[in-house]
Amino acid sequence: MHQQLRGESDYEQLPDDVPVSAHVADVEQAKGISAYFMFVIQVKQKGDGRYFIFRRYRQFHSLQAKLRGKFDPENNKNFNTCVLPALPGKVYLGNKQEIAEKRIHELNIYMKKLLALPAWILLDADLRIFFYQTTEDSVQVPKSLRRLRPPTRKVQTKTVKEEVIPEDEKPWAEALYNFTGANDLELTFKAGDIIYLLKKVNEQWFEGIHSHSTGIFPKSFVRIIKDLSQEVATIQEDRRIVAHWFRCVHHKEDCCEIRDIYLKTGISLQPEYKMLLSKMRAEFETEDIALNYCDPEGDLVRILDDTDLELMAVEAEERPKVTKADFVPWRVHVSRKHDLTVYNIHP
Known part of the structure; x- marks a missing residue:
């Protein structure tokens, strides 16, 4: 062969x-x-x-x-x-x-x-x-999978201004082993390097900054010296309710329809994926839908989990498209689950 x-x-x-x-x-x-x-x-x-x-x-x-x-x-x-x-x-x-x-x-x-x-x-x-x-x-059932990479395509990698937090107050860790990132989303460092912590991705992975580069890395490769504060963790995990309206773009076979959707209970700046998917299925009265957001290049990216929603919210804050009062800055693009024509499949 x-x-x-x-x-x-x-x-x-x-x-x-x-x-x-x-x-x-x-x-x-x-x-x-x-x-x-x-x-x-x-x-x-x-x-x-x-x-x-x-x-x-x-x-x-x-x-x-x-x-x-x-x-x-x-x-x-x-x-x-x-x-x-x-x-x-x-x-x-x-x-x-x-x-x-x-x-x-x-x-x-x-x-x-x-x-x-x-x-x-x-x-x-x-x-x-x-x-x-x-x-x-x-x-066999793996016990912990400490070094398994998070199942996400994109992670927030905003540049952190060095003057925002005093050097001695930054959460940081010391590398115990060499780590070479598999792609641009992962940090590369050597044993003994200092890594400043930005956020917790999941139980086994952090996002941090090293040598003016940001990326994710496994927790087991470092020793945490100053951990992320509980206050920071709370802000990341509990985004307050900020509005009652959000804009939805429905991609049909021959056209796009814009809907402004109202939620009496309000909606957070960064909602949960399962909740938002459930709301959209109820709104369109069908299970055959997929949620997407539009990235800075103008391409649709399918939303698969809470991490994708977080990235959508971060990018929307940087370039708001909806300016009406009581609207969240992001918008959701709804397509049919098996319709791949809405995506840029020939980059």
Whole structure:
């Protein structure tokens, strides 16, 4: 099959069940003849399927040896050779848990580079078996998933003016381990760096600022020195009721209709996703709707959770479109759930 894969069409020809990315979500201790640690790995398939697998370091080492035997140019003179990414070496002395924790970053880099190799490598039987969710994997339940990235596409990353808060009063943390962000939304820092805290994304992730860049990062990679105050947390979590009206744009098949919707009980600047979705379903008397907001570039972005609503509210405050009294500054765009024509699918 690999001989049929050519050029830019390689990826499109891969089956949907081929793994294309993987990330260590946690490390768990397993019991056997002797204590050892398992890496809890979230795998994403080309068809967007996601699942967890549980692997020991020795299984990574075994996979690397098999791949080197087949594809490494030094061991194989055949046409199908490839330079494989480096796997972190074995460590024979030290605390097993500390060794496993320190390997997380290196294993993430290894898997990222491994799954970015030519498409025909992804079809290798040994590689697919390693990332395959076995029956044993499927029945295990991860304990905490401390390093699992939040399921959100966008996070607030407003620049913070340094003069707003005195240096000695800022919430901050010290990095315990190196962390390399997987994209522009995540911070990159080294052990010992100082990170100023902006907000709490969820129980395991924070948003912070480091070296004039903002982004999210896992809580387990840092030691909190001065935590976010309860007052700040309360402001973030409990946005007061500010209006009774909001504007809704209904995207129909042939036109757009604008509705101004009134809520007797009032609506907060940042409502809950489930509440707003329920209100819209009642307003349009159908379950077949999707909520969206218009981003600064003019494209519609589908709202999937409270984080998306928060981003909508923040962007609306910066560029209000509705100026009537008793209106919230944001507006909701309602479309049919399965209608993708309203989105910019060709950026």
